[in-house]
Amino acid sequence: MDGNGRWARQQNRLRFWGHKRGVERVRSSVEACIDMGVEALTLFAFSTENWKRPQEEVSFLMDLFMSSLKREVKRLHKNGIRLRIIGDRSRFPEKLQSAIAESEELTKNNRTLSLNIAANYGGRWDITEATRQLCVEVAAGRVDPEQITQEMVQQKITLSDLPEPELFIRTGGEKRVSNFLLWQMAYCEFYFSDLFWPEFDRSALEDAVSSFGGRQRRFGRTSEQLGGGIK
Numbered sequence: 405m406d407g408n409g410r411w412a413r414q415q416n417r418l419r420f421w422g423h424k425r426g427v428e429r430v431r432s433s434v435e436a437c438i439d440m441g442v443e444a445l446t447l448f449a450f451s452t453e454n455w456k457r458p459q460e461e462v463s464f465l466m467d468l469f470m471s472s473l474k475r476e477v478k479r480l481h482k483n484g485i486r487l488r489i490i491g492d493r494s495r496f497p498e499k500l501q502s503a504i505a506e507s508e509e510l511t512k513n514n515r516t517l518s519l520n521i522a523a524n525y526g527g528r529w530d531i532t533e534a535t536r537q538l539c540v541e542v543a544a545g546r547v548d549p550e551q552i553t554q555e556m557v558q559q560k561i562t563l564s565d566l567p568e569p570e571l572f573i574r575t576g577g578e579k580r581v582s583n584f585l586l587w588q589m590a591y592c593e594f595y596f597s598d599l600f601w602p603e604f605d606r607s608a609l610e611d612a613v614s615s616f617g618g619r620q621r622r623f624g625r626t627s628e629q630l631g632g633g634i635k
């Protein structure tokens with residue numbers, strides 16, 4: 405979800421205002437995903453690198469996270485949404501950590517949509533954590549290093565119970581992954597939009613999904629093997 409700050413500045417407003425409008429866009433995107441039958445949506449809200457922003461912006465984002473969580477969780481639950489926060493939450497204020505735990509507990513049995521918010525998340529952090537967990541098992545003698553498989557790593561990576569992400573959307577004009585779900589994106593389709601996140605409305609999301617629908621995903625095979633002709 406990129407471009408909140410630039411969108412606000414473009415209108416001579418403070419970056420904070422853009423972040424607030426960004427939260428509203430989260431709500432409309434979640435609704436659109438449910439209508440389209442999307443099974444899982446993962447939103448990159450705050451990266452492990454975002455702590456480097458000015459202190460006032462970091463605090464504002466933490467407060468916004470907390471107030472949005474409190475305000476939205478009942479509605480999410482009512483709509484059958486399972487909420488999970490992925491990332492290293494140990495660096496968040498205590499109150500936020502407990503609000504996160506409560507929201508996850510409340511919504512854990514919901515199945516309409518899995519909504520994952522990546523906060524203090526980084527793809528390299530994710531892979532490093534998986535590595536650490538496997539090392540613990542090796543050290544305890546439960547796993548033989550020679551027997552480690554991709555599936556075993558996969559099982560330690562966050563969201564391993566969900567299907568692999570199929571479509572990655574980045575708004576705001578940048579064309580990079582910025583340490584998002586690195587492991588999970590091996591075969592993901594990429595879509596870049598020049599719209600700033602607060603501008604990325606339902607029809608923009610539908611355009612992204614229809615672009616995805618027109619692609620042939622070969623997973624290393626040839627078009628002929630897939631029987632779809634040459635695309």
Ligand code: IPE
Pocket residue numbers: 405406407408409410411449450451454465576601
């Ligand atoms: C995305 O908007 C939200 C967060 C990363 C918290 P930005 O804050 O990155 O907005 P720009 O890129 O400065 O416009």
Ligand code: MG
Pocket residue numbers: 406407408576
């Ligand atoms: Mg940005």
